Amino acid sequence: MTDRKRVFSGIQPTGNIHLGNYMGALRNWVKLQDEYDAIYCVVDLHAITVPYDPSELAQSRLATAKALLAIGVDPSRSLLYYQSQVPQHAELAWLLGVDTPLGALNRMTQFKEKSEKAGQKLGLYAYPVLMAADILVHRAHAVPVGNDQTQHLELARDIAVRFNGKFGETFPVPEQITPRVGARVMSLQDPTAKMSKSDPDDSSRILVFDEPDTIVKKLKRAVTDSGSEVAYDPVNKPGISNLLEILSLFTDRSIDDLVNEHNAMQYGRFKQLVADAVVEGLTRIRTNYKTLEDGEVGRLMTKGALDARMRAEEQMVEVRRLVGLGSGTIS
Numbered sequence: 001m002t003d004r005k006r007v008f009s010g011i012q013p014t015g016n017i018h019l020g021n022y023m024g025a026l027r028n029w030v031k032l033q034d035e036y037d038a039i040y041c042v043v044d045l046h047a048i049t050v051p052y053d054p055s056e057l058a059q060s061r062l063a064t065a066k067a068l069l070a071i072g073v074d075p076s077r078s079l080l081y082y083q084s085q086v087p088q089h090a091e092l093a094w095l096l097g098v099d100t101p102l103g104a105l106n107r108m109t110q111f112k113e114k115s116e117k118a119g120q121k122l123g124l125y126a127y128p129v130l131m132a133a134d135i136l137v138h139r140a141h142a143v144p145v146g147n148d149q150t151q152h153l154e155l156a157r158d159i160a161v162r163f164n165g166k167f168g169e170t171f172p173v174p175e176q177i178t179p180r181v182g183a184r185v186m187s188l189q190d191p192t193a194k195m196s197k198s199d200p201d202d203s204s205r206i207l208v209f210d211e212p213d214t215i216v217k218k219l220k221r222a223v224t225d226s227g228s229e230v231a232y233d234p235v236n237k238p239g240i241s242n243l244l245e246i247l248s249l250f251t252d253r254s255i256d257d258l259v260n261e262h263n264a265m266q267y268g269r270f271k272q273l274v275a276d277a278v279v280e281g282l283t284r285i286r287t288n289y290k291t292l293e294d295g296e297v298g299r300l301m302t303k304g305a306l307d308a309r310m311r312a313e314e315q316m317v318e319v320r321r322l323v324g325l326g327s328g329t330i331s
């Protein structure tokens with residue numbers, strides 16, 4: 001194990017990866033690989049907390065793994081695996097869950113939202129504890145995520161602090177890493193709601209693998225605001241502000257710069273400009289994806305899981321000892 005700080009993050013294998021995932025989290029995953037000991041996970045155990053089709057899950061796990069590789073997660077610099085192949089995640093979730101107050105779980109807004117559709121199930125309720133276990137099983141110092149995960153991450157921090165208080169300093173209290181621009185990418189159809197994979201309206205989101213003409217169409221149809229000025233004002237002009245954030249990220253230019261340059265541009269032309277930048281930015285990812293071969297990706301994921309198991313087991317030996325379950329190794 002290296003002595004660099006560790007970063008951990010996960011993504012659910014449901015649906016297709018969209019611009020929110022990319023801008024809020026995945027770009028950082030790629031960037032942080034150089035600076036940190038990076039551990040990334042396709043969190044398939046989280047995905048089954050809502051109704052799903054088992055045969056589709058097998059497909060979407062693989063598609064998500066391939067997408068991560070295409071985006072730039074590099075197995076020679078970071079660990080990448082499927083959560084379900086590393087049973088220590090679920091084991092630690094149990095050990096942490098036994099001492100997690102229901103009051104804390106009752107406050108989780110994602111549980112409230114999701115359980116309205118999926119029903120009140122234990123898996124959905126315990127979801128944030130499993131998420132804490134994901135992070136803590138690797139004793140991660142930092143977690144790159146979008147803003148929608150802030151509440152879950154706060155709970156993970158509380159869980160770490162509670163464990164450390166009871167059993168002695170064991171887990172680093174993980175810091176959240178969010179990007180300056182793109183921490184909360186908004187829906188193209190309702191810029192007051194976040195872009196999300198569960199929105200029934202396809203045109204609310206751009207997928208990383210959308211065809212160029214689909215991207216152009218979706219952006220042209222994006223809801224903008226009254227007035228005609230290209231200005232950054234997320235409260236009064238959420239639609240244009242969202243597009244400015246997207247453009248800023250894909251052109252690597254500051255929002256101020258972009259506003260100065262395009263202030264008087266008509267909305268239609270501005271949307272085309274954004275579309276061109278997004279299409280160009282995503283081309284490399286689409287091209288990379290095509291070069292990835294399913295069998296090879298499968299082998300990479302198996303190797304990742306074996307490495308991750310060894311690393312997680314090292315932590316679990318210590319955790320089991322601390323909580324009074326011996327070393328957990330049967331002799």
Ligand code: TYM
Nearest residue numbers: 009010011012020021024025131145146183184185194195
């Ligand atoms: P998930 O799969 O919903 O999303 C993956 C990542 O994408 C970010 N994201 C966004 N960022 C900006 N704007 C948006 N509109 C947007 N939509 C999604 C999410 O914040 C996330 O970083 N619970 C997590 C998965 C998870 C996890 C973990 C993350 C499980 N265990 C441990 C970190 C650490 C989730 O459902 O993400």
